[in-house]
Amino acid sequence: MAIVRWDPFRELETLQGRMGRLFEEALGRPTERDLGAQGWAPAVNIYEDENQIEVTAELPGLEEKDINVNIENNVLTIKGEKKIEREEKKGSYHLVETSYGSFSRSFTLPGTVDQEKIEANYQNGVLKIGLPKKEETKPKSISVKVGKK
Template identity: 50%
Template structure:
């Protein structure tokens, strides 16, 4: 007979998965009650370090123009706002299906204290906003030479 250890967290995780499946089947998502109708959406964002020099944030903003984007840095918080507007030439009753999200969005990111907020750069190209957040020079690791005496 083998000894099996009881892991309560694994059991809770399994229970949560089962409950999620039960409620997902009982209350399927309807397209007429979609987030697109309320105008709320959140553009997907990737955040990564580019070596030790800067942190890069890339946001997918297809269909937006540069004028539709508001980017601010205040109190070590980067805030990205904008609005994707519906095509005014197409009437609501002409749509067969609407899966893309429209309306205003706002995303905020707390920046680490090592970011030089005075030298943040942003570039918008082919529907992708790239924000480069440079690391302060004093926060970068540096090699200290040890003298032999």
């Protein structure tokens, strides 16, 4: 069983990051990337045991209404938006490492997942998605009997 992360824009994002660093070094000032204006991708862990696959995504600062989980054509997609909180301040930032904006993460699911029983729970900034396996795909132990013919 393999869950494959689907990211059609990976190379483009890598190029954009390199270009941003080039401008940052040349101009000696924070770029838009540093100010958190670019989209972001939450950290995701995927764990599997004999009964289920569990996807955990770190989404601090989001509200439940800002998170969307959906499955289409055997692809699990987690989308959301972390909105920037604008405060009126007289000074200026030297560094902003907090990311804001929309994100989308997609993962191809194996055929062993029972899509009718999937559950998602969001608590303390962590989204947990339980993907139970179909009964017929769970491992079964078969005992071997020794006997006479």
